[in-house]
Amino acid sequence: MQSFDLAANGLRALNSALHGLKGQTNMTAWEIINPKGAHAIAAGVDAPVDITVRGSTGYYCAGMNKQATIRIKGSAGPGVAENMMSGTVIVDGDASQYAGATGRGGLLVIKGNASSRCGISMKGIDIVVHGNIGHMSCFMAQSGNIVVLGDAGDALGDSLYEARLFVRGRVKSLGADCIEKEMRPEHYAILEELLRRGEADHKARPEQFRRYGSARKLYNFNIDNASAY
Amino acid sequence: MCGIVGLFLKDPALEPKLGAMLTDMLITMTDRGPDSAGIAIYSGAKDGLGKITIQSAQPEVDFKDLDLDLKEAIGQPVLLMEKSTHAVLEVPISQIEAARSALSHLRPNVKIMSVGDSIEIFKEVGLPRDVATRFQVAKMAGTHGIGHTRMATESAVTTMGAHPFSTGSDQCLVHNGSLSNHNGVRRELRRAGMTFETENDTEVAAAFISHKLQEGEGLGQAMEATLTDLDGFFTFVVGTKNGFGVVRDPIACKPAVMAETDQYVAFGSEYRALVNLPNIESARVWEPEPATVYFWER
Incomplete structure (x- = not known):
């Protein structure tokens, strides 16, 4: 186990050590202590390593992650796992706005609540939120899946493309061009798998969820749909 | 930001x-x-006293003898505590408005940051x-x-x-x-x-x-x-x-x-x-x- 004291050694030293890990490495387990809400902790990692952050983080923790499993033993500031490519990020507490924004792959698990704009413009990432998500979540979400065990705020999935949104609780309102869709067998299978991987299978069952997706009216400009914009 | x-x-x-x-x-x-x-x-708050925090670009000019000048203007003792470009004036609460208006005549370049108890x-x-x-x-x-x-x-x-x-x-x-x-x-x-x-x-x-x-x-x-x-x-x-x-x-x-x-x-x-x-x-x-x-x- 490599232990790194962020307060003592600083962010640049941490991130350059993590960026130095390429391909196969013997240093597969890392622990970061004293994060104290610092920005960009473990951003840009590209190695199959396991990183545990002992405390709460600031902006952009685990941004652009590839391959790594990053666990935050606290809450995460804005933009956690932003533009993640692959790997897994698990937040034990809450996540601030735009968690998982523009993520292209991998799995983001938030065990508390996520605030506004969760999964905005997601492009292939899977997100599992054990609590609630805030307003404008999944705005312009293009692909990937989000599973929300709690409630969703206003304007869920506004201007949505092909991401699949699964919400167990109440949706305060749907955004433009986002509609409820039927649950088919393949959706139950996706949920079964994501609840398991998201460490939520003891809390929820696939049949408790509703699915929301794009009505596909706003993909191309059509004068007949002008009132929906 | x-x-x-x-x-x-x-x-x-x-x-x-x-x-x-x-x-x-x-x-x-x-x-x-x-x-x-x-x-x-x-x-x-101190009993019966209010505070005016003031600021000046030229504190050495504006704050000099300001307590005495204000005392003369309002007829009550005034305490002036200087802190760099700012100063806090302690004035009897009943005289706050009088002090404020006297200030604008006595030191027209002084800005008022806050007033209160x-x-x-x-x-x-x-x-x-x-x-x-x-x-x-x-x-x-x-x-x-x-x-x-x-x-x-x-x-x-x-x-x-x-x-x-x-x-x-x-x-x-x-x-x-x-x-x-x-x-x-x-x-x-x-x-x-x-x-x-x-x-x-x-x-x-x-x-x-x-x-x-x-x-x-x-x-x-x-x-x-x-x-x-x-x-x-x-x-x-x-x-x-x-x-x-x-x-x-x-x-x-x-x-x-x-x-x-x-x-x-x-x-x-x-x-x-x-x-x-x-x-x-x-x-x-x-x-x-x-x-x-x-x-x-x-």
Whole structure:
């Protein structure tokens, strides 16, 4: 186990050590202590390593992650796992706005609540939120899946493309061009798998969820749909 | 971008450390706002005395013998405590308005930062650390306080454009964001008798709340009204003699984190600002919801 004291050694030293890990490495387990809400902790990692952050983080923790499993033993500031490519990020507490924004792959698990704009413009990432998500979540979400065990705020999935949104609780309102869709067998299978991987299978069952997706009216400009914009 | 910090103490044992805690929080927010910084501290009222905090670009000229000149003008003793470009005048409460009007004649270049029983405001251009050192904020005691680090957008980087803004007795407001209808609201408030020192958008928000309070509304109601009447981006933190409030606009782009324990309520633009507070590990930490008013009064 490599232990790194962020307060003592600083962010640049941490991130350059993590960026130095390429391909196969013997240093597969890392622990970061004293994060104290610092920005960009473990951003840009590209190695199959396991990183545990002992405390709460600031902006952009685990941004652009590839391959790594990053666990935050606290809450995460804005933009956690932003533009993640692959790997897994698990937040034990809450996540601030735009968690998982523009993520292209991998799995983001938030065990508390996520605030506004969760999964905005997601492009292939899977997100599992054990609590609630805030307003404008999944705005312009293009692909990937989000599973929300709690409630969703206003304007869920506004201007949505092909991401699949699964919400167990109440949706305060749907955004433009986002509609409820039927649950088919393949959706139950996706949920079964994501609840398991998201460490939520003891809390929820696939049949408790509703699915929301794009009505596909706003993909191309059509004068007949002008009132929906 | 700007940084906001705030502390509302519940435990009197922390009061001697208020300035030190706020200074630490303020410096942490330097990279959100390196242009200027300011702090409002509610240091408690003295029986029968009020405070006027003033600022001058030429303190050595303006503050010289000001206590004596004011005493002559109002016929009551005045205590002057100089702190760099600012000074706090202690004046009998019944003579506050007389002192204020005498000031405008005696020292026309002096700006009034705040007036009240308890409030003192210190603000200047420069890095938060330098501003805090200049006014020895770390040595100040008090019941609650609000600090701001500014990255200017809507008006010039000047002392008067720094936050907090005070537009009513013992009231202050700081702001992260920008308002788009401040000119219109300023015109309406001027018509209603409010006065303005700057062209700054935040001063309008401060005056808007002061005007509501003057009309007899409570702090919660006054803050609620910002959600309907002010257009733009905002996270506001508001102080009154006994109260401390927070409100974010419905879009809530501007970050905000709060923490509460039995000892205090704390606000920070980022969690980083809160990490050195006592027992933060066991505090309830949350993000204030959009379009929701939070306030505490003692």
